[in-house]
Amino acid sequence: MTLTHxxxxxxxxPTHPRFAWRGVLLVSGVATLALSVSAARFQLAGDELYxxxxxxxxxxxxxxxxxxxxxxxxLCDLLAPGSxxxxxxxxxxxxxxxxxxxxxxxxxxxxxxxxQMLAAAACIASPLVFAFTVLTTVAFDLTLQALVIWLLIRxxxxxxxxxxxxxxxxxxxxxxxxxxxxxxxxxxxLGVLAAxxxxxxxxxxxxxGLLIFAAAAVPPLLWQASRDWPQLATNSAIAHExxxxxxxxxxxxxxxxxxxxxxxxxxxxxGMYGLVRLxxxxxxxxVLIAGVLMLTLVLAGQGRAYYVAGVIPALLGVGAATLAxxxxxxxxxxxxxxxxxxxxxxxxxxxxxxxxLPYPRSWIDEPAVDYLGAMRHYGNDYxxxxxxxxxxxVDGLPxxxxxxxxxxxxxxxxxxxxxxxxxxxxxxxxxxxxRGFAEFGPPPDSAKTIIYVAHDSGREQxxxxxxxxxxxxxxxxxxxxxxxxxxxYVTVWICRDPRTPLSAAWPELTYMVTPPTP
Numbered sequence: 001m002t003l004t005h006x007x008x009x010x011x012x013x014p015t016h017p018r019f020a021w022r023g024v025l026l027v028s029g030v031a032t033l034a035l036s037v038s039a040a041r042f043q044l045a046g047d048e049l050y051x052x053x054x055x056x057x058x059x060x061x062x063x064x065x066x067x068x069x070x071x072x073x074x075l076c077d078l079l080a081p082g083s084x085x086x087x088x089x090x091x092x093x094x095x096x097x098x099x100x101x102x103x104x105x106x107x108x109x110x111x112x113x114x115x116q117m118l119a120a121a122a123c124i125a126s127p128l129v130f131a132f133t134v135l136t137t138v139a140f141d142l143t144l145q146a147l148v149i150w151l152l153i154r155x156x157x158x159x160x161x162x163x164x165x166x167x168x169x170x171x172x173x174x175x176x177x178x179x180x181x182x183x184x185x186x187x188x189x190l191g192v193l194a195a196x197x198x199x200x201x202x203x204x205x206x207x208x209g210l211l212i213f214a215a216a217a218v219p220p221l222l223w224q225a226s227r228d229w230p231q232l233a234t235n236s237a238i239a240h241e242x243x244x245x246x247x248x249x250x251x252x253x254x255x256x257x258x259x260x261x262x263x264x265x266x267x268x269x270x271g272m273y274g275l276v277r278l279x280x281x282x283x284x285x286x287v288l289i290a291g292v293l294m295l296t297l298v299l300a301g302q303g304r305a306y307y308v309a310g311v312i313p314a315l316l317g318v319g320a321a322t323l324a325x326x327x328x329x330x331x332x333x334x335x336x337x338x339x340x341x342x343x344x345x346x347x348x349x350x351x352x353x354x355x356x357l358p359y360p361r362s363w364i365d366e367p368a369v370d371y372l373g374a375m376r377h378y379g380n381d382y383x384x385x386x387x388x389x390x391x392x393x394v395d396g397l398p399x400x401x402x403x404x405x406x407x408x409x410x411x412x413x414x415x416x417x418x419x420x421x422x423x424x425x426x427x428x429x430x431x432x433x434x435r436g437f438a439e440f441g442p443p444p445d446s447a448k449t450i451i452y453v454a455h456d457s458g459r460e461q462x463x464x465x466x467x468x469x470x471x472x473x474x475x476x477x478x479x480x481x482x483x484x485x486x487x488x489y490v491t492v493w494i495c496r497d498p499r500t501p502l503s504a505a506w507p508e509l510t511y512m513v514t515p516p517t518p
Contacts (some may be wrong), residue, residue: 020113046413105317145310168209172216191286267319273320334488484517
């Protein structure tokens, strides 16, 4: 037998699939455009109103979020005052980006163009989109975490060290949004240490990227340290709220299972299978380990379901690549094709459902007492009803009382709503002892008349009213089809004669846990 030497110039290597820019951008763009029509019809949500309030009080950091979203909210409101769509365009662009990143991961893992588009479609037709159709910190944290994971996956395939520096830059931007990137970075690092490629840890570019990340984290860390770490108190309050109203750890598990949606859930399961069983995907196994670690820590800390959402786009991409490989075998082709055809159809129905939200108020015939009731109310937030009620009470005050009156709201989102809508109504300055809004300070001691907006239950309300010698229930909002804390189970009080100056009483009146509604 004669062996023939093949020159290096004539050797062939398998070509990596090209990234289907046109198809992915088309799928992501059309779906994002459809959802933008829905997003333009939502009333401003409570968190959006709070971020607008934060944007009017720009700081290095805040009690429960970083400065990124308040800055975006402020810029959008300056460019297009009062426009809900303008406020949501950055989040919609983030949705477009995260769908493209899911497809990009599929490409890195060897998926052909049609499967890249499938990953993008699964991402954008999942309940994850609820985080993007309003302005939230979740949208940017999820997108930046997905970007970090894609950059790491791409480095594993290409070994281009500038990608590791980009990881540090993306993480540095993310830490200006939420502190969850610290958890994600630690879990990814442990994943690489456990499953490799450990060569990544020896690259100077990685440590340069981490240095950029650390430098960006210093200002907010100093801000938190100077205020006795309010972020930790916020995490504790969220854990308490989840235990009381979110179903605890089982509720979190159920919410996590729902997040990817029908098609996405199938791809996530395939992605986990592929990372465990397929040799071609073994170099990316650190993503699965990081996801499992994040899930374990979030459940142990009674966090919210979206805390682990940053790894979902990567799993969608890996799942699409796994599906492509399995469909290449004759035995698996038919059942998998049929199963994913059904999941794709269900996801299309879901996307249509999401695009139809919010329902008109005339369609709402029962209060939001369960999940389906909440979905009917979604996008109808009724904050203007609350502002109208406070305006009515303020207008009824004697002129002498209006001159030195202030408004105090029991919850941060109530305060954000009154701060925003009150400006056009001529309402007094707004304060709140709740969570991040409490950091903005107490009312001045010169304020002798306090318009207090409170839920109809809770020790927080009783404690605040007890701080005054004269309290009168001036107006009660209790729309039978409304939302608790917004236009249902809310009382507007007139409080006079504070027993001690509010500046002295404020530390005892502040709290982190959201007041309960009946």
